[in-house]
Amino acid sequence: MKGNQLINSIYRATEGEGVFLGRPQIFVRYQGCAVGCLNCDSKDTWDFDREMGVTTTEILERVYTEGFNGKIKNVSITGGDPLHPSHVPHVLEVASALKDRGYFINIEAAGTRVVDEIFDIVDYISFDFKTPSTGVKTPLRNIQKMNVLYPNKFQVKAVIADKADFDAVLDAYKSLCITEDSLNFPWVLTPCFNTEEQFPLQRFIDVMKWNEENGGFFRVIGQQHKWIFGPDEKQV
């Protein structure tokens, strides 16, 4: 056992975004992120100093009880940034233990790193393509590597705040179409729904329209949990 892990929260909820939309799962949310997205909706997970004192054994117990004593077998390992180097040994230990117990594991990756030792053992990877509005950049070579090493085992998700974000995604997609033989993953556009914002209906309509006008290469999937509970509610 690797000792205590920095955990923000462990809770059961219905997945609100991406290709697993609507699926009940247990979220294991790591505490600590150094990526610094400007429109991050989880800034409470950035701080690395909040030692929550959770052992792997306690995490496994919480996942079991939150999932109605093991009935729910899907786990999302998220953050913060669960792939920050300081988290990697812990995440490896937790993911291995969950796999041994028959759980399906989806890990949320910020798109800044490809961490093979973790990606090899999890069932699915949700990989971010950071758009200009985030202030962060995803190297295209990371998606090229994912496409080769993990075909049909990952989705790419991109937050879209405006037309510049959409254009950046379209440019990236077209570049990949030139360099890759085939693209083996779904690419999801997530219309941005900021904290303290009213439901951004026009942004959703615009993103769907831009996608349709440009060939419909992407899937537009909003953040359902924010429609239901509001953009500021946590652990939903």
Ligand code: SF4
């Ligand atoms: S990687 Fe995730 S948690 Fe970290 S700043 Fe970006 S959106 Fe927030």
